[in-house]
Amino acid sequence: MSMNLPSQRGRGRRAPMADINVTPLVDVMLVLLIIFMVTAPLLTAGVPVTLPDSRAKALDQDQKPLVLSLDGEGKLFLDKDPLSEATLPDMLAQLAAKGDPAKPPQVFLRADRKLDYGHVMRVMGELNRAGYNRVALVTVGQDGQ
Numbered sequence: 001m002s003m004n005l006p007s008q009r010g011r012g013r014r015a016p017m018a019d020i021n022v023t024p025l026v027d028v029m030l031v032l033l034i035i036f037m038v039t040a041p042l043l044t045a046g047v048p049v050t051l052p053d054s055r056a057k058a059l060d061q062d063q064k065p066l067v068l069s070l071d072g073e074g075k076l077f078l079d080k081d082p083l084s085e086a087t088l089p090d091m092l093a094q095l096a097a098k099g100d101p102a103k104p105p106q107v108f109l110r111a112d113r114k115l116d117y118g119h120v121m122r123v124m125g126e127l128n129r130a131g132y133n134r135v136a137l138v139t140v141g142q143d144g145q
Helices: 023-043 088-098 117-129
Strands: 066-070 076-078 081-083 107-111 135-137
Touching (some): 066 117, 088 117, 107 117, 117 135
Parallel strands (some): 066 107, 107 135
Antiparallel strands (some): 066 076, 076 081
């Protein structure tokens, strides 16, 4: 065992410190973790819709689905882009022409719970007419997920 005793040889010089201070690294990582935890749920859906509750399980996905949203006022959105009901059939026909006709993408229909059932069914009818038969109605689980 050696002790650091003052001597004539080492006067005025200090030995280099070999310890690493990880406290600032941990502080930065915790702040980043909090930022990502707050912002991640906001990135999933761009159109604010109050979804109905359901006990259904989540679906498995093999490709990126087409997201169609109806907000509380009945406005229609394709992903995050606003769309009118008059241009919906043409837009769906264009998207169907671009994709693989043997395997059309799955459509996620997000409709606000306050909407009239007939309004949602009109949109689903247009999806069916364009050849999109894999339509999933997005809901919120009973535990809020």
